[in-house]
Amino acid sequence: MYGTIRVELSSERKAKPSVDTGLAFGKYFTDHMFMMNYSEGSGWHDPRIVPYAPITLDPSAMVFHYGQAIFEGLKAYRSPDKSSVYLFRPDKNAARLNQSCERLSMPSIDEAFFVEALQSLVRIDADWIPESEGTSLYIRPFIISTEAGLGVRPSSEYLFAVIMSPVGSYYEEGIHPVAIHVETHYTRAAVGGMGYAKAAGNYAGSLKAQMLAKEYNCSQVLWLDAAEKKYLEEVGSMNVFFKLGGEIVTPKLNGSILDGVTRNSVMQLLASWGMPVTERRISMDEIAAAFANGTLEEAFGTGTAAVISPIGSLHWNDQTMSINVGQTGPLTERLYNTLTGIQNGKIEDPFGWNVRC
């Protein structure tokens, strides 16, 4: 598929950042990257692992003007005995990458090849996987349009690249509950738009609300539906779950939110514990009513970067709703421990989620 992966090793190796720096998210990059080009007619070609280096593009490269840019995010973990390295559910990222491609009129990538490319790259830079608690190697595959020209149409050329970054915990606060601002003015994505794609443009449009959230001392935004600003969608870079009087709920996939790999894993875990999750519409009115009558038991976000992030409070219009007295709830904690345990190889992986490199 696409030819053998050519490998050109870097002649110099960078100094690895100390874990004591906190390994800020996506700040340090490994020695190598994966690249592959697409052009109309020849398809994807020249897969290669090369030294991490800048990308050079014409100023009229379409990605700068019409934004065909999508990405994925997943993590590699080292097993406790340090003998092997695992990727967490890379097949899910491969499938989602192709969904994003389809929505943005970009060429898809063979899913088995995608996983193989990641495995090859991780093997080469395996010494970059940090070892202490809570750390991992974050992997960022992405595709950008590279054709030079200003006609508004799908590019005829693309670059697929994978870069990797050793990371600590996503939130500086660690696993402590976060305060979330419910955004009632700005919209992230509408039904019929590209909200279900991991498209660069979705994030560009969300930064303004994220900055506003900070003014309310909230770390992220909880988006509402574009049409009525009533129904919950997702958090900045996480899907969202609530425990309401015993029922565990999460917004259903309606085309405007991301089909999170962590979301899917949490649903499988909970089902295996006999606690099925209801995927449905959830209104802020329902959340506020549950808060008022004491049935808003727990809330948490799910995403690759933070894994499970307890939500300590929701700021909505003039109201601040504290959840589980601002503490991590028991279910949230159990999910966090189980999921990170499976990822780190400390707990058995009954689902076959970990894929060896």
Add this chain to the structure above:
Amino acid sequence: MYGTIRVELSSERKAKPSVDTGLAFGKYFTDHMFMMNYSEGSGWHDPRIVPYAPITLDPSAMVFHYGQAIFEGLKAYRSPDKSSVYLFRPDKNAARLNQSCERLSMPSIDEAFFVEALQSLVRIDADWIPESEGTSLYIRPFIISTEAGLGVRPSSEYLFAVIMSPVGSYYEEGIHPVAIHVETHYTRAAVGGMGYAKAAGNYAGSLKAQMLAKEYNCSQVLWLDAAEKKYLEEVGSMNVFFKLGGEIVTPKLNGSILDGVTRNSVMQLLASWGMPVTERRISMDEIAAAFANGTLEEAFGTGTAAVISPIGSLHWNDQTMSINVGQTGPLTERLYNTLTGIQNGKIEDPFGWNVRC
């Protein structure tokens, strides 16, 4: 403001494309480009005109991942006696650029400086302005985020660049009426989103519907509102106007459509002719009813690339509505002749729209 513009002339000059090639939109670029960098703390700095050359960015440059990328588009024309060169309403583009910046959490640019930068660049590459009927020099200012790093937040570094391209008519068909597909499934932008910004991501999400339109033999998409898919928004790269039983209407600026410079110019022209335009909500039901009762007199799109583009038919669900028997209507033609006449300097410019370089 930001220091003097440093000029480094190109030692080689490229061959200019012949007008006979048709000068496909945005395919050929002039010898020079304008650039200026921003970094937190120092603000915008090092304005320069340099040889047109590739841009080099780290693979983790934020524009590739979180899509902070906005652009503008305007044209330079040569006066009939060839003695001078004019920009068409560059102050409007400067103001809109800053609106886009604001929405995407990007740093704004002094508007007078923006115009000065364009003027300086056009003066240097003035011999690239093509001379035959319908041609012009298309100017593409854009800003991209350049900071290396994967944290989801506004970049702390940006590049502002201006590139220029000699262009013929935007539509291969020339000023002939175009067929437009009314999109009832996909959404371009929702209220609260970034539709009013000229953001790269808005275009990435629109390509899929544009490709579908082609399958209906339509050249562009007419978008409907995201919430109800009932009300007209705008065409792919144009605003839209209708003449309905004598009333001239255009969708009002609601935050999800672009505040087009051509739209604004058409409204001013029509007002000066005693034919004020009503900016309001327009539903497809209203258009279909007007079609049925014979009052759908004319329709046209407005945009920098095509200037005025008569709409010959609308394809909506299973219906195709032919407008003015598929011919360019008299008002549409008068607007086209007047506006291009003012731009080319063949007609007096009572509004002071042309700005000398």
